[in-house]
Amino acid sequence: MAGVSAAPSGRGLEVRDVVVLYRDDDGTTKAAVDGLDLDVAPGEVVALLGPSGSGKSSLLRAVAGLEPVARGTITWDGGDLAGVPVHQRGIGLMFQDGQLFPHRDVAANVAFGLQMQRVPRAERARRVGELLELVGLGGFGDRDVASLSGGERQRVALARSLAPRPRLLLLDEPLSALDRALRERLADDVRAALRATGTTALFVTHDHDEAFAVADRIAVMDAGRLLQVDPPARLWHRPASRRVAAFLGYEAFVRADSPAGRALRGGSGAGRGAGDQGSGRDGQDHDGHDHDSQDHDGPAERLLALGPGSLVLAGEPGGHGATLTGTVLQSGFRRGVVELVVEVPDVGQVTVVEPSAGVQLDAPAPGSTVALRAQPDAIAVVG
């Protein structure tokens, strides 16, 4: 979009060995961020994904200058940010609750940063108009912010944080106050807006779907450290450790060289490079750390990870294409699909997702035996 985009250049954000400490009530210190390295290239969107309490917000606040760094360095284009005050870092912030100015209309909210930068009125008005179009709120300029829905407020907050062309935008759970359907839609729109403006961004979320929808690369964080940093497809198909795979929602783990593992691989390609697609930007797909995976000699000694979609129903037990059988433990119906929790011997419990076959056909009942076929592309190789 002409006029909105800032051409990315330089080295971007470099976080090196950063530690953020908090002092507990009893006087002991605790590392919320524990020696963490992370790069965000100019124009790149990185999602920081991790469970509650893993240190995501603490890292974001340290980058913003809102939290002291006990050790390590944070640089932008090679320049150390230590000692640079928050408002001089050229960093934009967007939070869960938008924090709009209640007494200003939509346009005045979006214009705020531009006013601070003393951008002339006509140019300000033009940029506000462009940004409102960009976030899907063309014509909303005169609206009172109190009259907006939650999703609209977050769109305004996004436009406001993009307006001054921050060299880095930090988003802390910007969609988590919204309901799921809205969140999914807005995640796509946030990505489109960041792309269109060439904005470099670090996006904190605990929601996998959001991270996968928004990011060029996902940094998986746990207990103050990064477990893996990779583009979405690579992370999904090649989680670096069982811990990462379990966090992503994989349910069962099988050694690739076990009989069940061989049945799952079945000459189909799983365990032999599945997920090698999408290895991402030059030299940037392996800068994460992994604390609980081991070096493996080859794919055969690796673990296969199965989750919803890894196995599908295969007609009759022993029938054509069936590789495994299992016992149905639970059967449910969600959003047009049948979800079965199936106990598969030597594999474990796996969720089998099937499109509903129609009103007259019942899903397999708990207790029944089902034949299953592996979907190699939906089986991850760990490590």
Ligand SMILES: Nc1ncnc2c1ncn2[C@@H]1O[C@H](COP(=O)(O)OP(=O)(O)OP(=O)(O)O)[C@@H](O)[C@H]1O
């Ligand atoms: N001001 C503080 N004082 C003491 N401890 C804190 C403070 N802020 C955060 N912590 C602790 O540091 C750890 C990391 O917190 P942080 O908010 O960074 O995690 P998070 O991954 O962003 O979690 P959430 O998704 O719940 O926001 C947690 O154990 C938290 O209790």
